[in-house]
Amino acid sequence: xxxxxxxxxxxxxxxWHQNYPMAKGDKQSPIEINSKDVxxxxxxxxxxxxxxxxAAKTILNNGRTCRVVFDDTFDRSVLxxxxxxxxxxxxxxxxxxxxxxxxxxxxxxxxxKYAAELHLVHWNPKHGNFAGALKQxxxxxxxxxxxxxxxxxxxxxxxxxxxxxxxxTKGKEAPFQHFDPSILFPKSRDYWTYHGSFTTPPCEECIxxxxxxxxxxxxxxxxxxLRSLSKNGENEPMCPLVDNWRPLQPVKGRIxxxxxx
Ligand SMILES: NS(=O)(=O)c1ccc(C(=O)N2CCN(Cc3ccccc3)C2)cc1
Ligand SMILES: [Zn+2]
Numbered sequence: 500x501x502x503x504x505x506x507x508x509x510x511x512x513x514x515w516h517q518n519y520p521m522a523k524g525d526k527q528s529p530i531e532i533n534s535k536d537v538x539x540x541x542x543x544x545x546x547x548x549x550x551x552x553x554a555a556k557t558i559l560n561n562g563r564t565c566r567v568v569f570d571d572t573f574d575r576s577v578l579x580x581x582x583x584x585x586x587x588x589x590x591x592x593x594x595x596x597x598x599x600x601x602x603x604x605x606x607x608x609x610x611x612k613y614a615a616e617l618h619l620v621h622w623n624p625k626h627g628n629f630a631g632a633l634k635q636x637x638x639x640x641x642x643x644x645x646x647x648x649x650x651x652x653x654x655x656x657x658x659x660x661x662x663x664x665x666x667x668t669k670g671k672e673a674p675f676q677h678f679d680p681s682i683l684f685p686k687s688r689d690y691w692t693y694h695g696s697f698t699t700p701p702c703e704e705c706i707x708x709x710x711x712x713x714x715x716x717x718x719x720x721x722x723x724x725l726r727s728l729s730k731n732g733e734n735e736p737m738c739p740l741v742d743n744w745r746p747l748q749p750v751k752g753r754i755x756x757x758x759x760x
Contacts, residue, residue, distance in 0.1 A: 527748035528695030529605035546581030562669030587621035649716035685713035
């Protein structure tokens, strides 16, 4: 039977192109950001998120990540500015992380891998709905925030990680309300931006990436909580949900712009 895609030897990133040909495209993500190749673009404006905490709905474990889902039926929580034209609607946030603190992020910055990477996924309502947006080059915008392990963890991450106990296994979902994800943003608004793809199948090349330069800190036990999630269902053999990151993809001549010098 067609094995559903995942991150294991038999269904991992090297196999994805068999069912999802886009995976071999020339605008794939993630990529390594090399500061020497980045262009400071003075025309890039600051980005702005105006999120309604009431839009948060649920948190779930889908066996591949931990995801918080928001109401995106109208312009309730939106991202504007930066490289974007118009307001993009926040649909969900999720994370990618490693089995140890020295790796786990998808994008790599000058050789540095972070322990995890948070993705806030937004779509362009001019394309009608999310399914339509992912067929357009300007359909989706993802803000990426790097997580590093440190001693002064952000209390805001606590809220997501406290919910982990209720969604330990695949398919588990819990209410997750009154949450404004902009509290997860670091102080600096500096970012890199480039055009790329979903880092998971179907790997459509519809994403304007906005990667924040300043990482946020999480504590060692917060990372341990994330790693305590299981990719299996409740009554299946335990299998830790870790290393749900895609390896680096070829840059293929793409230009990465920076909002800062
Ligand atoms: N890691 S990432 O930020 O690049 C990212 C990866 C996947 C997704 C995501 O939600 N989907 C990709 C397509 N998929 C299937 C789908 C669902 C509804 C309609 C149509 C298609 C959903 C969003 C962001
Ligand atoms: Zn992601």
